[in-house]
Amino acid sequence: MADPVLAVLQAAQIDNPWSWVIAGYTIVYGAMFGLTAWLWMRLNRVRRQLDDEI
Amino acid sequence: MTTDSETSTDPQAGHDGSGRTSTPVRKLDGIAVAGIVLAIVVAMTVPADKLQGDVQRLMYVHVPSAWVAFLAFGVTALSSIAWLRTHKVTWDTTAAASAFVGVFFTGTALASGMIWGKPTWGVFWTWDARLVSTALLFVIYLGYLALRRATPDPIDRARRSAIMGIIAALQVAVVYKSVDWWVTLHQQSSRNSIDPALRLSLWVSVLAFTIVYIGLTSRRRALLEAEESLRLRGLRGSAVAGDAISKPNLEARSDG
Numbered sequence: 001m002a003d004p005v006l007a008v009l010q011a012a013q014i015d016n017p018w019s020w021v022i023a024g025y026t027i028v029y030g031a032m033f034g035l036t037a038w039l040w041m042r043l044n045r046v047r048r049q050l051d052d053e054i
Numbered sequence: 055m056t057t058d059s060e061t062s063t064d065p066q067a068g069h070d071g072s073g074r075t076s077t078p079v080r081k082l083d084g085i086a087v088a089g090i091v092l093a094i095v096v097a098m099t100v101p102a103d104k105l106q107g108d109v110q111r112l113m114y115v116h117v118p119s120a121w122v123a124f125l126a127f128g129v130t131a132l133s134s135i136a137w138l139r140t141h142k143v144t145w146d147t148t149a150a151a152s153a154f155v156g157v158f159f160t161g162t163a164l165a166s167g168m169i170w171g172k173p174t175w176g177v178f179w180t181w182d183a184r185l186v187s188t189a190l191l192f193v194i195y196l197g198y199l200a201l202r203r204a205t206p207d208p209i210d211r212a213r214r215s216a217i218m219g220i221i222a223a224l225q226v227a228v229v230y231k232s233v234d235w236w237v238t239l240h241q242q243s244s245r246n247s248i249d250p251a252l253r254l255s256l257w258v259s260v261l262a263f264t265i266v267y268i269g270l271t272s273r274r275r276a277l278l279e280a281e282e283s284l285r286l287r288g289l290r291g292s293a294v295a296g297d298a299i300s301k302p303n304l305e306a307r308s309d310g
Contacts, residue, residue: 005178017108017173024169028115028162029090032266035158039273046280053287 079272086269089262093118093255100255112170114255118263119163120188126156126267127195127226134219137212146212147282149219151274153198155267160192175239183232184240191225198222208282 093114103110133149136142167185168178179185198218205211233242248256 020109020169020173021111024112024115024166025094027169028119028166029094031158031162031165032090035270036266036273039270039277043273043277043280046277046284049284050280050287053284 079269082265082269082272086262086265089258089265093259093262096255096258100251101249103252106174109170109173110252112166114259116163116166116170117256118259119159119166121260122263122267123156123159123163123191124226124230125264126152126159126271127191127223129271130156130195130198130219131223134216137216138220141212143208143212143282146208146216147275147278148271149216150199150202150278151271153195153219154274155270157192157195157199158270159263159267160188160195164188164192180239182239183236184229184238187225187229187232191229194222194225 097111097114100111102108129152130149133145133152137145137149164185167188171180172178198215201218202211202215205214232238233240
């Protein structure tokens, strides 16, 4: 197969348009919630450090 | 003219001081989550596009991502102008936080566009003017964030990044007009010809993403201010010149 990406896609039988939709939504919303969680955890950690130093 | 030290920043802003998020921030989080759930439900239930079919539903994350990226970089440019005029640290942190979130949404716009491109165009990537100019936008604002990290002095950092934040905004205009200026595979704006049901879904998603942008930017801004407070406290506790200056021996002088 000349196109390795196409070979993987065919092997995974990703020919349904909903597969692309679900993949796109998972990546975008997953990244969004991941960033929110990272910011929330880091902010709480820095605030705890500030509180400890008072 | 004011300096960083003259402008107060409150790292506890929007929080109750106990590490827990205060009511207004929690309300914004609640609205954002409700908006995202509504956007997903509407996007999955509106009729499929007549030409593209269900793959077109990716537009409900791709277009809002691109819109929020443009908004974020616009806010960065305006905040940069405000910093150059007032030298208030709050404008600098707003510019930095907005650029950070803008880079994130440029990334999601590129990723969702590539996922849409494969089943529609047959390729994840092509050297199209809109795609290349968007990738360049992503790299330019990564450079903006790198410039901030590479400049330790707060005033120098704010000045350099403000200038870059204003100049970089020109690339936003290039990306927006790229489909008009060059012959591109990427479609031109279709907001006037879109079906009302699809347009409604698009607007719901744009609104939800904008609320998420406000929440992420305010959190990132609070984090930058808290980190700066932590850094300043660390500086206060340490000697300015380290071991380079020894304590004067006053006792020896009194003996003489």
